[in-house]
Amino acid sequence: MTMNKQLLCLLLAGGLCAPLQAERLTSEPIQPIEPASFDEPEKIELGKKLFFDPRLSRSGFISCNSCHNLSMGGSDNLSTSIGHNWQEGPINSPTVLNSSMNVAQFWDGRAATLQEQAAGPINNPKEMASTHVLALDVLRSIPQYRQEFAEIYGSDEIDIDRVTDAIAAFEETLVTPNSRFDQWLKGDDQALTQAELEGYKTFKDIGCTACHNGPAAGGSSFQRMGVVEPYVTDNPAEGRVAVTGKDADRFSFKVPTLRNVELTYPYFHDGAHWKLEEAVDLMARLQLGRELEKQDIDNMTAFLKTLTGDQPDFSIPQLPPSNNATPIPVPFAKE
Template sequence: MRFQVKRVSILAVIVGGFASLVSCCERTPNRSSKSLPTPETDPLAQPKSLQQVGLPLELTRATIPADNPQTPEKISLGQKLFFERQLSADGTVSCSTCHDPKLAFTDRKTTSVGIEGRVGQRNAPTVLNATYNKTQFWDGRANTLEEQAEFPIVNPSEMGCASLDAAVAQIARVKGYQEAFQHVFGHPPNASDLLRAIASYERTQILFDSPFDHFVGGDKNAIDASAKRGWELFNTQARCNKCHALTETERDTTLFMDNDFHNIGIGIIRHNVVALAGQAEKLVNSSDKTAIDRLAIQHDMSVLGRFLITKQEKDTASFKTPGLRNVLVTAPYFHDGSQETLWDVMDHYNKGDGVHNPWLDEDIQPLALTENDIDDLVAFLASLTSGPYKQQGVAELARQRAISRTSRPQRDTARAFGPKAQQPEPPK
């Protein structure tokens, strides 16, 4: 099977509601285009409709930059490029290797694996709803999806190309790509248009329409009593809304993130953060984003998080608050993939952490959550699973629950029900 980069190739998406995102698009040259090899045809990989319960329509439209308007042809080309392994140095890795639609656009690995089996330092975040992020990557080192798309292609531990131009040269030899770029952009393949096409496709991966959305929309039976209790705990005793909401006073039923960075106590004990911060202060040029990208993926300095970009002490070992939609099917968790289940995540927060962490976020404290409370919070998080991943969610919840009944490495009941630990002072 082969596909063509033309409007009829994604007619179903347009009919389904995506047309409103492209109705004011740039015009593309009306040139004939021969077939390219078929991109991934899994239904989970296709552009998503705007007709979803809970989807913020105006906000979604506002995420599309003026200098890269959506067109069906560009999205179709971007989808092909997203799955194109020839964008890697040895032809083995594509964007979809670490962001597999079958796995909710993650790879379900602790940290991602690139060419020649090279293992990175960071867990692959989902592409789903990435269009709403104010910054990209766990440390916010990219401001746009276009900027983000470049770094993995040229990172030696990911796709490994010597340069973006070298990656373009590999696909520019393919006649189908020559014709597709000419059709979409009016000229041969080049680096900036490569990134624009990939980002355009990624912006179509918007997913809502979960049981929780139907509950908020008025169907009081859409989620069970446990999930309802979890939603209340989320906004009160569990203090999740301190980071997973735009404000602490108004409940967030849309994106569940604050567009900020926090030190939540992950990796502090396993790494000598003080020494690494001292090295970074002296050696790292925070304006060199390529160097920052390589440290984030290849070096122990990865644990410094946002500090690599800002050099501000308050950002030491701080990482971006992720959204929570489809969180059940994007395990393992946190920037380093160190927690296997949502029960582990809740145990980590429940004990308050901070014993060895001078930079711990002020909102992290013991929560005194009971086992029933934690089960309810997990039930709420599971209710954020969108329809296309419903069956995966059922299986994953059962898997995680089974693990939680025999293995809870983060559980510390004494600390969870005790006073907040005395934090050490930051080093002078």
């Protein structure tokens, strides 16, 4: 279909398509995602290894990729994550895809940057349950890691800032351009079906784009969960108030990106809803006071599925082996 459209554009000698494209790019509340640049390939490669290395956890079993699985939309597709010793996590694991576009990291925004975020799970006793001291001891014991740090940072010192800097550099590459919606934004009228276009129109008309806007269709603000009606959940998370201390921020969470939302089920901070139709229906009711017809819900769901972009495509990393100096993982120690 793209080919046909391009052919048509050629036939029309640019008289129609170029202005149309420019108009959509400036007038629509969602902008296309651009491919990542790869300025520092060595750092990205190192960050990829660290992202996949379970030796950053106490058990030697849990890596960043365990809960932000890059084969599964950068998420774990569980309501809340499984942490060290099979502990039940407190909140749904947000996708790492396009997370560089977020105003801040975590549902409550307690980390300002990807680098700051990456330090958190490593020493969270309910997640990877290591300590920064132990994780760094593991990495420092491995000559291949030391060599890579030396080549990238000018010395073979391995500290948490360098580790998280490399992980963040890798995560910044995890963008998902070229969704069908982006193809449409860039001028390909054939990229979306009528139902998808109608879903997008309703999405705008009822006000979803007040929060779900920008390239990531979200991630740019904190909003109260349950504006018109309260959101019913047994999850105790209170959201942004934990960071600001302001009562007005109670139950305010970062608006999640809708990019790849087809892949990042289950939905909301408690991961309590598995069906996208259900999430659409609930958001319309609770945030906007709108009761949608089934046809509108179906069309909006169809539209949302056009936000699935090109997924990360890279070779699985090969981790440098431990050696006799490497601290041994402790998966089953009795406390």
